[in-house]
Amino acid sequence: MAILGQGHLNRRQALTGLGRGLLGLGALGAAGASLSGCTSSQQSDLTGPKKKGRRPITVGSKGFAESWITGELYAQGLRNLGYTVDLKTNVGSSDIINTALLSGQIDLYPEYTGVMLVTFMGEDKLMDSAQQTFDLAQTWAEDNQVTMLRATPFENKNAVAVRKDFADKHDLQTMSDLKGIGAFTYSTYPDNVTGAQGYEGIVDTYDLKNMKLKTLSIGLNYQAIERGEIDAADVFTTDPQLLRSDLVVLDDDKKLFGFQNVVPLIRDDAFAELDDDASEFLDTLQSLLTLDAIQAMNEASAINRLDPANVAEMFLDENGLM
Amino acid sequence: MSDFAPAGDPVIPDYGQASDCVINNGAFCTDWFLSQWSTVFWPPLVSHIVMVAIAVSIGFVIAFGAGLLAYRKKWLAGPIGMAATFLYTLPPLALFQLLVPFTGLSLLTVEIALVCFTLIIIFQAVLVGLSGVPDDVRRAATGMGLDRNQLLFKVELPLALPSIISGLRIATVLTVSIATIAAFVVDDGLGSPIIKAVSSPFNTQFVGAGALAVLLAFALDGLLVLLGRVLTPWTKARS
Numbered sequence: 001m002a003i004l005g006q007g008h009l010n011r012r013q014a015l016t017g018l019g020r021g022l023l024g025l026g027a028l029g030a031a032g033a034s035l036s037g038c039t040s041s042q043q044s045d046l047t048g049p050k051k052k053g054r055r056p057i058t059v060g061s062k063g064f065a066e067s068w069i070t071g072e073l074y075a076q077g078l079r080n081l082g083y084t085v086d087l088k089t090n091v092g093s094s095d096i097i098n099t100a101l102l103s104g105q106i107d108l109y110p111e112y113t114g115v116m117l118v119t120f121m122g123e124d125k126l127m128d129s130a131q132q133t134f135d136l137a138q139t140w141a142e143d144n145q146v147t148m149l150r151a152t153p154f155e156n157k158n159a160v161a162v163r164k165d166f167a168d169k170h171d172l173q174t175m176s177d178l179k180g181i182g183a184f185t186y187s188t189y190p191d192n193v194t195g196a197q198g199y200e201g202i203v204d205t206y207d208l209k210n211m212k213l214k215t216l217s218i219g220l221n222y223q224a225i226e227r228g229e230i231d232a233a234d235v236f237t238t239d240p241q242l243l244r245s246d247l248v249v250l251d252d253d254k255k256l257f258g259f260q261n262v263v264p265l266i267r268d269d270a271f272a273e274l275d276d277d278a279s280e281f282l283d284t285l286q287s288l289l290t291l292d293a294i295q296a297m298n299e300a301s302a303i304n305r306l307d308p309a310n311v312a313e314m315f316l317d318e319n320g321l322m
Numbered sequence: 323m324s325d326f327a328p329a330g331d332p333v334i335p336d337y338g339q340a341s342d343c344v345i346n347n348g349a350f351c352t353d354w355f356l357s358q359w360s361t362v363f364w365p366p367l368v369s370h371i372v373m374v375a376i377a378v379s380i381g382f383v384i385a386f387g388a389g390l391l392a393y394r395k396k397w398l399a400g401p402i403g404m405a406a407t408f409l410y411t412l413p414p415l416a417l418f419q420l421l422v423p424f425t426g427l428s429l430l431t432v433e434i435a436l437v438c439f440t441l442i443i444i445f446q447a448v449l450v451g452l453s454g455v456p457d458d459v460r461r462a463a464t465g466m467g468l469d470r471n472q473l474l475f476k477v478e479l480p481l482a483l484p485s486i487i488s489g490l491r492i493a494t495v496l497t498v499s500i501a502t503i504a505a506f507v508v509d510d511g512l513g514s515p516i517i518k519a520v521s522s523p524f525n526t527q528f529v530g531a532g533a534l535a536v537l538l539a540f541a542l543d544g545l546l547v548l549l550g551r552v553l554t555p556w557t558k559a560r561s
Contacts, residue, residue, distance in 0.1 A: 037500045089509060134325055153329035261326070287327035293334055300337035305344055305354060305524055314335040 054273060056084040060091045060106035065301045065308060066156060066218050066238060066294065070110040073289075074264060077281050080322050083274070089308075093117045102144060107270035111150040113137045113151060125197070130155070130259040138262070145268040151261035152289040156238040158197060158257045159249045160186065166231055167248040174253040175206050178232070179276035187214045187221055188234035197257060201232075205256045238291065240299030262289065281321065288319055344526070351526040362515055362527060367534055370511040372495030373504060374542070377433055381493060386486075388441070389448025390474075399449060406442035414439070414503045422507065425519045432504040439500055440493040447489020451482025484557055487550035491543050498539040512538070 057078060059073030068089050075087040088106060091097045093114050100106045113130070116137040117123040127133040134151055141148040162173055167173075170181045175276045178184070192198040196205075199213050214230055221233040222241045235242065237249060264282050271279075293315070316322045343351035347351070355363070392399035417435045425431040455478045463477045479486075505513030512535045519527035551557075 131325070150327035151327060152327060283327055284330070287330035288332035289327075290329050290332055293332040295336045296337065300335075302522075303345060304337050304340040305358070305522075305527070306337060307358070310361060311337065314337065315332075318333040318335040 053157040060109035068308040078193040108266040112260040114260040133259040147271040149264040154291040157260040161247040184231040378424035385444035409438040451485030
């Protein structure tokens with residue numbers, strides 16, 4: 001996934017985290033350094049019955065809003081069951097947070113199955129299905145004494161979106177349909193031009209010689225496509241803007257962008273210390289994380305600018321998990 | 323063992339309708355600032371005050387002790403001053419990075435760095451204040467029979483107070499501003515909403531938290547001015 005992961009991280013990290021990754025690396029490098037920062041300051045209260053004699057569970061999250069929200073969902077739900085939970089938001093990129101997981105600095109965090117394949121396993125073959133992606137990721141987890149719980153129904157991956165009128169005019173459903181519609185303009189951010197899942201990869205895989213490139217800074221895609229300055233835009237499938245724009249996400253029929261469901265990754269030894277209620281809660285929560293749900297929560301965070309902790313708390317509340 | 327969670331039927335909470343100002347990222351959205359005050363601004367403001375109070379208090383104790391020592395043993399003034407100046411010249415972000423491998427991403431790292439920056443200011447203020455006591459005053463006090471400690475506490479320190487207070491004011495205002503950089507290490511203080519808002523980008527959070535840091539610096543500076551007036555009532559009469 002060198003590419004999808006890369007694109008993901010480039011974009012998301014550019015948005016957040018600034019120097020934390022750097023400092024985080026320093027901390028990870030030092031044996032015994034206590035990663036006691038980055039703890040969410042609120043909600044350290046225990047609402048449920050306290051589970052005594054347990055060491056705290058440390059939940060981590062990566063450097064972008066969707067990961068913060070998911071991390072908050074896990075942490076607050078487990079706290080509600082009586083576990084003592086330490087939440088470290090914004091730990092860093094996939095590599096950094098994975099090191100933190102395997103070295104025991106965090107116990108549990110949400111990861112994307114496709115990211116695991118490419119970043120942790122160096123797998124560059126295209127997968128046929130979400131199941132195949134999951135199964136391969138599972139082998140990595142088993143080799144590394146990590147338990148993978150159930151995957152979310154939603155995926156967050158790159159996609160190509162077009163305006164509804166443009167799709168209707170050219171009768172577009174899949175990315176292959178873009179071939180032979182005449183010249184059109186696609187935009188992505190400057191870091192996502194080269195590489196197998198960037199602009200060049202799309203042109204190669206789908207044979208889209210008619211797709212012209214316009215690079216735009218992160219976040220300007222949506223305005224540009226709404227104004228008609230471009231015809232197609234690089235988006236992430238969970239972008240909240242997809243809820244309000246009149247856009248159609250084209251089906252990636254050649255499966256170029258892979259599969260990116262979210263799984264809770266927990267080290268085996270930490271998992272062994274949890275009661276059944278913890279995995280029951282996580283399974284229930286994961287099943288509720290549909291595309292609609294995550295887009296709504298991303299919207300609350302990115303558009304309404306609500307705190308990820310609040311966004312997660314309201315979701316758990318409404319769904320009877322608090 | 324387990325694989326995909328079957329898609330459930332989530333209840334999506336009503337997260338409310340964002341105002342046009344928030345959606346268009348206006349310069350400052352009062353509605354959002356007020357509604358998010360208790361979650362986004364108040365906790366960081368409190369932790370910022372705590373961070374500054376701890377740093378200035380510890381910095382004061384160390385620098386005050388060093389200042390007294392250097393005043394009594396003049397030859398120490400040079401080396402102590404140089405060491406403190408060296409700490410002051412380190413870029414804060416670099417100092418954090420240097421400390422993280424030893425003390426982790428923790429409040430301890432932040433406080434050590436913040437204390438380092440207060441030392442030279444308070445040390446100099448103490449030393450200058452004490453050295454500025456006129457010799458004839460000191461001789462008169464000794465002539466009245468005061469011993470060395472009485473001289474220090476009854477005459478020299480009170481006369482040095484205006485200088486010490488002004489050093490404390492500068493150290494406090496500086497610490498309020500440097501403490502915003504602490505957000506690179508701990509998710510605490512007003513730097514935390516500022517960093518998140520710069521990278522999102524979201525003006526209201528950035529402007530709001532930035533303004534709070536400025537107001538906090540003014541407020542703490544004002545409190546120290548008041549403290550100085552209370553402690554040195556004679557200076558007012560003289561001017």
